Every structure is written in structure tokens, then in C-alpha cells.
Amino acid sequence: MKEELLDCLIVGGGAAGLTAAVYMGRYKRRALVLDDDGSRLQCIPRTRNVPGFPDGIEGRELLQRMRAHAEKYGTRTVRTRVEQLRKRDDGTFEARSADGLWRARFVILATGARDVEPDIDGMEAAVQAGQVRYCPVCDGYETQGQRVAVLGRAGHGLRESLFVSTWARELTWLAMATQHEVDPAELARLREAGVRIAESPPHRIECGVDGVGVRVELQNGEVLEFDTLYPALGLEHACDLATALGARARDDGQLEVDAHQQTSIEGLYVAGDVAVDLNQIAVAAGHAAIAATAIHNRL
Ligand SMILES: Cc1cc2nc3c(=O)[nH]c(=O)nc-3n(C[C@H](O)[C@H](O)[C@H](O)COP(=O)(O)OP(=O)(O)OC[C@H]3O[C@@H](n4cnc5c(N)ncnc54)[C@H](O)[C@@H]3O)c2cc1C
Structure with a gap:
């Protein structure tokens, strides 16, 4: 003592x-x-x-x-x-x-x-490879011209999507089953900023498989591919x-x-x-x- x-x-x-x-x-x-x-x-x-x-x-x-x-x-x-x-x-x-x-x-x-971590296959290696990133304030600059996804709920996910839209060539918001909770005016703001809103929530996310940065299977069966994913779960x-x-x-x-x-x-x-x-x-x-x-x- x-x-x-x-x-x-x-x-x-x-x-x-x-x-x-x-x-x-x-x-x-x-x-x-x-x-x-x-x-x-x-x-x-x-x-x-x-x-x-x-x-x-x-x-x-x-x-x-x-x-x-x-x-x-x-x-x-x-x-x-x-x-x-x-x-x-x-x-x-x-x-x-x-x-x-x-x-x-x-x-x-x-x-x-x-960080609240999403359930993603290959997560640790993907963070080290820069395929999954947590902080666009830190490294949004590095995603210039890339296909980027933001994974998150209304509020935080929506704010982060608008923030990242400064750099990305194509930006998609993977809204976790909460689109209906989002103010239509906010959705309109996202669309104006050129943000694509995924049709259905993500079912499975894989990183670094077959040379693809991030592969996302949606609940409706659609498969999307990205260079970088930002989980925005708080x-x-x-x-x-x-x-x-x-x-x-x-x-x-x-x-x-x-x-x-x-x-x-x-x-x-x-x-x-x-x-x-x-x-x-x-x-x-x-x-x-x-x-x-x-x-x-x-x-
Ligand atoms: C993937 C990633 C990339 C990032 N990139 C950047 C970047 O490029 N630029 C930037 O500015 N920021 C970046 N950040 C954020 C940056 O890491 C944090 O803002 C910074 O580390 C905060 O410093 P801190 O001292 O508050 O916390 P930390 O550096 O996390 O330190 C907290 C310490 O407290 C210890 N601790 C907690 N509880 C206890 C306890 N009860 N007893 C004893 N010890 C305890 C922990 O073990 C830890 O060692 C990034 C974060 C992540 C996850």
C-alpha cells in the first residue's frame, strides 16, 4: 500500500x-x-x-x-x-x-x-488496412475519390454521411433499419449532397475478401462493394x-x-x-x- x-x-x-x-x-x-x-x-x-x-x-x-x-x-x-x-x-x-x-x-x-464496433467479418485486419475507418475528421482526406459507405442510425449516421460527402466520389448511407425514423427534410438534404441511401438494411458485411475492400449484402439480397466503410455507431x-x-x-x-x-x-x-x-x-x-x-x- x-x-x-x-x-x-x-x-x-x-x-x-x-x-x-x-x-x-x-x-x-x-x-x-x-x-x-x-x-x-x-x-x-x-x-x-x-x-x-x-x-x-x-x-x-x-x-x-x-x-x-x-x-x-x-x-x-x-x-x-x-x-x-x-x-x-x-x-x-x-x-x-x-x-x-x-x-x-x-x-x-x-x-x-x-468505438461501438459493428459485427463485421475480418474487422481487425480491415481497420489496419484502412478499409474500415472510424473518424472522417482524422482521415476523410485519405478517402478522396473512393467509394465510401457510412454505416449508422439516424442522427449520428446521417451527420457523418454529410460530413464524409466532402471527399468521397460515391457515398452510400447504410441506414440500419431506421430510415422510416428519419425526418424527410434530412433525407432530402442527404440526396442533395449526392448521398445514395441503401434500399434496405445491411445483412452481412465482409472485408478484404477476394481483393474487395468492403462487401455488403443487404437484406433484400442486393450486394454492394466499397473501398472504405465508416461505422458511425458512436x-x-x-x-x-x-x-x-x-x-x-x-x-x-x-x-x-x-x-x-x-x-x-x-x-x-x-x-x-x-x-x-x-x-x-x-x-x-x-x-x-x-x-x-x-x-x-x-x-
Ligand atoms: C482507428 C482510429 C483512428 C484514429 N485516427 C486519428 C487520427 O488520425 N488523428 C487524431 O487526432 N485522432 C485519431 N483517432 C482518435 C484518437 O486515437 C483519440 O482521440 C485519442 O487517442 C484520445 O486520447 P485519450 O488520451 O483521450 O484516450 P486514449 O488514447 O484512448 O487513452 C485512454 C487510456 O486510458 C486507459 N484507461 C481507461 N480506463 C482506465 C482505468 N480505469 N484505469 C487505468 N487506465 C484506464 C486506457 O487503457 C487507455 O490507455 C483515431 C482513433 C481510432 C480508433
């Missing part, structure tokens, strides 16, 4: 947590990262919109570099999964995992989010440690923050995909810089 009172515990060691670790280390604060090694950076075959890498960088390499950067300035990472975060009567925080207990005056929660934000303390979150789990990334719980800050904002590496780093500096100023 660790008795030391740290200045700051950083829960999550991805893009946000490791940036916070660099800032805390350079502010000469006693900080520690607790991370269970599931950063979404590891899913990125090559990111091309991170400033300073015009030819892109593999997500795994970026993660390694960020880890080395944090360690260089003295912020260690402990590989563990935090099961509970508690606020004690004296206002400090206590984090528990199966193998330890840590105390700190402040916490930065940087636990990220998970994200699950890893907010539980904060909401268990009473922190306010939106319906989708993104945590609400003030201008310095502090949640509705005094002393609990958040950064990255788990906070309300655009889910991007640059944004995660920005959140972390703001949160770490606000904490440094209060210590």
Missing part, C-alpha cells in the same frame, strides 16, 4: 494522460500515471493530422514516443486498472486497483472512449470513475468541464476523449496542457 500523497494522479496513459504527464514532470510536480494499456492510439495505422508529422506517424510509434517523453521528465507509469476513485473527507483523492492504492491532491481523468466514453463521484456527464458519457477542464467535482479534472469536445489527439493534448497548468497553479 502506497502512503505517499502525490500532487496529481493521472488515470489513463494515452494521448491526453501522457501529455499531462509531460507537463506535470516539467513543472517538477509529483505525478503518476495509472494506465491499463488500451489507448485508441494503438488502433491507428498511420495518423496524418498530428502537427509536426506531415508524412504521418503510426499510432503505436506515437504512443511509444509520448511514453518516453513523459519518462524523460520523471513521470512514471504504473500498469494497472483503476477500479475505484474516492474523495476522502480531507478533500484528497484515493484511487484503488486490484494491486494498489494511491492518494493525491488532484486527479486528471484521461480514460478515453471506445462512442462509449469511459466516464464511470467520475460519474460514481457525482460528476456531471452528457447522455453519451462525455464529462462536462469548466474553462480549465475541471469537472463538477472540486479537484477532479478531465482530458481527452472522456471530456466534452472533439475526439482528436490534438484536442486531447490541449485539454491536458490546460488541466495540468491549472493544477500546477493551485498546488
